[in-house]
């Protein structure tokens with residue numbers, strides 16, 4: 001299988017924040033943002049693998065900045081690294097200033113998707129070939145994040161988390 005660049009899976013979704021999607025402070029409800037990120041990330045994983053994909057885990061979400069009612073929100077997702085059957089998808093969330101049109105980073109998140117066949121069994125995906133400095137940074141750190149996620153899920157033992165251990169050596 002030929003490697004693909006993160007750009008090849010890039011998925012951008014832009015939408016407004018409507019009243020039904022807000023919390024009592026009139027900011028975007030967290031669950032709504034999670035759903036928007038899941039949708040964009042699943043399309044990115046599908047573009048990378050050209051397979052059915054399922055969300056295996058939500059590894060990291062940072063709600064750094066509240067997103068007010070009426071905001072124009074852009075969710076951008078790219079596959080940052082692929083392993084055998086799983087893909088890490090990095091999601092950046094931006095809001096747009098109404099007057100200037102300038103974009104400000106509001107949130108980010110990292111999801112893991114797995115490509116599966118028609119019966120739900122994991123199947124191999126192409127590798128990722130990062131191009132930009134940021135894509136290379138995210139690619140390198142993805143192995144550490146995968147090990148942390150598997151460790152927290154009880155799927156590997158601490159002794160198997162070599163990349164994580166290396167941080168403390």
Ligand SMILES: CC(=O)SCCNC(=O)CCNC(=O)[C@H](O)C(C)(C)COP(=O)(O)OP(=O)(O)OC[C@H]1O[C@@H](n2cnc3c(N)ncnc32)[C@H](O)[C@@H]1OP(=O)(O)O
Pocket residue numbers: 038042053054055056057082083084085086087112114116120122146149150153155
């Ligand atoms: C688009 C949607 O929203 S789908 C709805 C929500 N999601 C779902 O319904 C998915 C339900 N879960 C499943 O179907 C299964 O648990 C699967 C397909 C995710 C994984 O199946 P498993 O039998 O655990 O397969 P297996 O152990 O071989 O893992 C498959 C890959 O997922 C990775 N993986 C599994 N769990 C995790 C986790 N918690 N964190 C990171 N990676 C994980 C494994 O490391 C492996 O990666 P690799 O092949 O690249 O090395």
